[in-house]
Amino acid sequence: MALVTTGLVVLDCAEPEKLAEFYRELLEAEHVDASANRVEIRAADGFRLALRRDMNATAPSWPRPENSLQAHLEFVAEDLDGVERKIVSLGGRPTESGDPNGPTEERGYADPAGHSFTVRRGVPTAPKQG
Incomplete structure (x- = not known):
């Protein structure tokens, strides 16, 4: 039997x-x-x-070094535009959006308290550089 039975992310x-x-x-x-x-x-999928x-x-x-990233959440969705509308309606804000002339596979956001998170479509095709 495992000594640790579950884990979760905690944001301050x-x-x-x-x-x-x-x-x-x-x-x-x-x-x-x-x-x-x-x-x-x-x-519903059990994420806590x-x-x-x-x-x-x-x-x-982030990306400025004075207070670092601290934590990063990543979510997966198919309708990135729909998710972005919901995030903004809930008080979040976009921080990175990629090429505005075409679909992006990953978009960066900040929640209302300023924590960064990413919403991506499917499985990443290449490792993030930097």
């Missing part, structure tokens, strides 16, 4: 309730647990994400 932020709602809506997830300083959600209160949290500054 000033307002975990608000950020949990952003990801709950984006992933069509359900609340699993909540306390005064932490909210956890679980998506927790948001932990840190009143001194600062948003990552």
